[in-house]
Amino acid sequence: MTKTNRYYARLPKIGIRPTIDGRRNGVRESLEEVTMNLAKSVSEFISENLSHYNGEAVECVIADTCIGGVAEAAQTAEKFAKEGVGVSITVTPCWCYGTETMDTDPSIPKAVWGFNGTNRPGAVYLAAVLAAHNQKGLPAFGIYGEDVQDVGDTTIPDDVQEKLLKFAKAGLAVAMMKGKSYLSMGSVSMGIAGSMIDETFFQDYLGMRNEYIDMTEFVRRLDREIYDKEEYERALRWVKENCKQGPDNNSDDFKRTAEQHEEDWETSVKMTLIARDLMVGNPKLAELGYGEEALGHNAITAGFQGQRQWTDHFPNGDFMEAILNSSFDWNGTRAPYIFATENDSLNAVTMLFGHLITNTAQVFADVRTYWSPDAVKRVTGYELEGKAENGIIHLINSGPAALDGTGQQTKDGKPVMKPFWEITDEEVQKCLDATLWRPASTEYFRGGGYSSDFLTKGEMPVTIARINLVKGLGPVMQIAEGYTIDLPIGVHDTLDLRTDPTWPTTWFVPNLTGEGVFKDVYSVMNNWGANHCSMSYGHIGADLITLASMLRIPVNMHNVSDEKIFRPSTWSMFGTADREGSDYRACERFGPLYR
Ligand SMILES: C[C@H](O)[C@@H](O)[C@@H](O)C(=O)CO
């Protein structure tokens, strides 16, 4: 497993702040050990349960002393800054002085765990300090366990654990994005609004930079051989051994020649190396005399325009997009590079959210077709049943679906998508074996290339999401938890052949709640805000909601049950009955995190 951090910044740490009643000669002394032990147990719990994208355990930093007042609060802030803390958690079993002990750094996501005990009032501090956070406009997440514990008990109850992890994962995602780049390779693809880069969104909401290259940079690196030639030869050999070429679906007039097919493979592999090097650099390029290129763009995510100028002339980006997004390549398993097709930066960011929450690969797809039960029946004679009985949504796009999306990795015999360090060589092989590389449809892609063709296994719990920009409002996020679906293979073939069968397909159904747009599958499709979505393994809607609230991005539709939703405590001050409305009001009031 590689533990190398590929970005020019340390991995963010979580700072733990044990706060205490500062009164000496009895009170403080009696609480020092208990309070510090609580901090230690939170620190251990987080490091044992959370990993970064590269598999490294999340590191916590505990304040040098308990924090009884402003001097110790300031000393702690200084230590945290030195250590690269990006997220803070305050813990206490007792009463302490709210504004004197609180974390006041506005850009660091913060939570407070007020121990539910009786001999010393940790919960009273929690309420007091949250009131201070609310009054001062520094949103904080409040954690209050449901069941009373005895003083000195350092076990973390299940409900507290759940909230700590939800908060910490989302907080780390915020900290990971800060200062990194989105690299736009090319410009606007086919008039897709998501590929018009909105710098204000990246800068103000995510704390990110925007970097750009023209696609001629690929031509320069191809022509002048600015890539690691040893790796290229190795990659091409791996492709020949592992990437099965599928049938050509083009009519005879539109087929490319065997020679062109060969060349398309070579260009596709070179493009993959080049795109990766553009994103994160490659020390090998410095050895070739390309010191500037060796540095890369510090890109935590990127997008490739492709259509149309590139693909009208050169092989398409499908192989590059699919492999970069997957958890493996010729170098073995490794973290996916989060890479959008059609330079859809908004879908790239959605994928990045899903990736940073789960550490797994993501499936980028067009939200292509809603198939009602009646329409399926009419076309195939088949009656949709089980989870699919209310209709299905066809997710399909050439290119950027990670091969992890085949569903060929397993846990307890069930299909899953895992972080790369849990994926076995056998599972990598299964994902590759389940994928055909079909000569690209040359009506669309005049320059040829290869599209990945696979069918996602059913019964995986998944979440689709999307960020949209609305003029005058800003970014909003939509979320639908659901399942992937198995169809009888003949039914799949009939439906798939009506579109482009050379692309990967996922059949998806959202979980219906009977309310709002989740009253039926049609309404979910009908309310999707753009042509694309990002699909993540697992039901991660609640995590995305927590993350969105940290970034002040309101959620305009979701099917996550109320008790799972965890937002800063001040959100409830904007109204408790209509939580969607209060989310909008709070996000508007606080505005983007980095404004
Ligand atoms: C080949 C086509 O142009 C596709 O790329 C198109 O259907 C899309 O994916 C639009 O998002």
Ligand SMILES: [Mn+2]
């Ligand atoms: Mn698309």
